Amino acid sequence: MTGAGGAAAPVVAVLGTGVMGAGMVASLRRAGLPVRMWNRDGRKARALTGTGAEAFDSPAEAAAGADVVLTVLLDADAVIDVIRRAAPAAGTPWLQCATVGLAGVDRVIAVAGELGLVLVDSPVLGTRKPAADGALVLLASGPEEIRARLAPVCDAIGRRTLWLGEAGAGSRLKLACNAWIFLLTAGVAQSIALARGLGLDPQDFFRAIEGAPVDSAYARAKGAAMLAGDHTVSFALAGAVKDLGLIRSAQQAAGVPDRLTAAVLETMAAAAERVDDAAAVDMAAVLEVLGADPALVPGDGRP
Structure with a gap:
């Protein structure tokens, strides 16, 4: 050939x-x-x-x-x-x-x-x-x-x-890039969860950022999967947990504070514990551990 x-x-x-x-x-x-x-x-x-x-x-x-x-x-x-x-x-x-x-x-x-x-x-x-x-x-x-x-x-x-x-440079840059991807994924899930918790339609969040500098095709694609409950693997939850551990180790080796990574890692790991196989679901499943407690949603009739 x-x-x-x-x-x-x-x-x-x-x-x-x-x-x-x-x-x-x-x-x-x-x-x-x-x-x-x-x-x-x-x-x-x-x-x-x-x-x-x-x-x-x-x-x-x-x-x-x-x-x-x-x-x-x-x-x-x-x-x-x-x-x-x-x-x-x-x-x-x-x-x-x-x-x-x-x-x-x-x-x-x-x-x-x-x-x-x-x-x-x-x-x-x-x-x-x-x-x-x-x-x-x-x-x-x-x-x-x-x-x-x-x-x-x-x-x-x-x-x-x-x-x-x-x-070696490729692997180092990949960690920096994935740090941003995981923060963005967790951020989208957090905004969806907060909108729901406040009694809003999460789609209004995406309408609000549409066309703005903070808008992104990735956030929309991952958010759509979250809203649909579609956990078809694009980036496996297990892989995200693994990579977040690598990022945190790199931050510690470089003397870079790891507070944000630690929080996202804890959240992704909690999501992984809730599913039967974290390698078989997408990291969009992180929304499942960020959702509001139904008992605390406004308008639930609490005194």
């Missing part, structure tokens, strides 16, 4: 085909790139073979002969376990897209050196739909000389790639 200009399209091994990985596979295939994939639950990988991607039973089989290995897994432990099992050929570019935190990225860098891989630490901004649409933002950090080789892959899965310097 060839890409633009007749150049051979790089073969990409995608290790992890969950919510994000599945979208990336679809985007890579839409761009005409050959894809070899593996997932811990093999059914999820096999469900994507209709795209033309090949599913394999082990990380090593998927990585065999790949020009680029892309990992989309939960955390540093999973990433390191899977890349060791994959054992790509020395010199293979490794596009590492998970959010792993400060200590985690140091471990990833060490393992890449041990295996002789060319690491690009590149967590992404975006959730289910941007992944499926090839509209992620890649926070890439790694050797400058690898950029051209990775361009077909980055262009397929993302609308923009920010190159940030040496490996």
